[in-house]
Amino acid sequence: MDTLHALRVFVRTLELGSLSAAAREFGTTQPTVSKWLARLERQLRVRLVERSTRGLSPTEQGQRFYADAKRIVEQFDAAVGDVQGMTGQAAGLLRINAPVALGQFRINAMVQRFLADHPAIDVELILNDRFVDLVEEGVDVAFRLGGTLPPDAIGRHLATVPRFLVAAPMYLARRGVPSVPDDLATHDVVRFAWTPGSTVELFRGEDQARVPTSSRFRVNNALAIREALVLGGGIGVCPDWLVRDLLDSGELVRVLDEWAARPQDLTLLYPSRQFQALRTRLFIDFAVGQFSGIAGFAGGQG
Structure with missing residues (x-):
């Protein structure tokens, strides 16, 4: 046997x-x-x-x-x-977990580059927006955006993600352009369904503003929020990486651009520091290097 x-x-x-x-x-x-x-x-x-x-x-x-x-x-x-x-060889299956939008917009392309460098490694990329148990579900590494990490979490801080208000020009032409944070109270705010409450919290240097807002549309998927904003559904707080291409094309514009929401930390988690397979160690080092130069992320650390 x-x-x-x-x-x-x-x-x-x-x-x-x-x-x-x-x-x-x-x-x-x-x-x-x-x-x-x-x-x-x-x-x-x-x-x-x-x-x-x-x-x-x-x-x-x-x-x-x-x-x-x-x-x-x-x-x-x-x-x-x-x-x-x-011998410079690494082989076997590497299981990676990431949030859906981050996985589609950034991790998928990163994994393709990693696979090209390591032809004997296979990757299973699992995209979902829930917090998976790495040990229970057999995940080797997982990308986490914001939120509270488990007290026993082991990982590497990859980057700090700027977040700010954006909207489509058509929406702003129809409803007006906010000039101060309190103006948001009269606008539709598209937000994540799991975000507690409806208050938008913004920062400008030492200044802080908390504005109660109305959210006629809430959804539990970042890609759906992105599309809703382009279609003129309202104003939304978005991470830079999610809307950078739309800002560059003019399909979305910054709102109250002197103000920003609280940034998110991007962390790469893994079950244990000990006894890691070579393929896992290689991918961790690869990811740390990749995020130092990706648009929409700031302050990447190794």
Whole structure:
């Protein structure tokens, strides 16, 4: 039996919480995953998991064995990465998670450049706007924009993202151009559906303004906000990278351009600093270098 593979199956099955999820990750069937676990249990002569109609859970022995099994798999991957690094080779699957709009507008092209430099690496780019659990979902690196990071988060700060007010010229021609922040109270503000409250917070040097606004259109997708603004749906607070091309073309213009919203931090997260595969370390270093020169981002750090 391939004991190392059995350990991988056992570790990921516990982390994902189900045989079916593990089967999807390994590109096999649920019965096959179950057979690998059964073989490992026979080899160890210990029952590692309890199976029931509600799913599966580790036994006391299985929970203790999980920590050692995970460490063995990570150490093996690190050893392989070191050997590959000595020969300049990196291979295997790299799973990357990013917000939808950021992924489509910036990360996708970045990944293509990375793939061109490393022909033996495969990438699975997963785009969604929810905060994924890296360990549970088997993600190697994840891009995070703003928000509160978990207290145990491990990562690298990539850049600070400027945010400001924008609108389409057609909207401003119809509704008027705000000259002071308080004017926003009479305008339609397009905003993210998950943004708490309806107050727009703006800064100009030491000055701060908080303006209650009306939002007739709220949506949980940055690309939809971008399109709604171009169509004249209102004024929106947007990150520079999302609308930079539209500002350059004149389809959108800055509003109250002396004022700006609170910037967002862009962070690259990963599950652990230890035992990282070479492909993961290579991509982290690559991403840090890439964001130092991408339009719409400021103050990138390595």
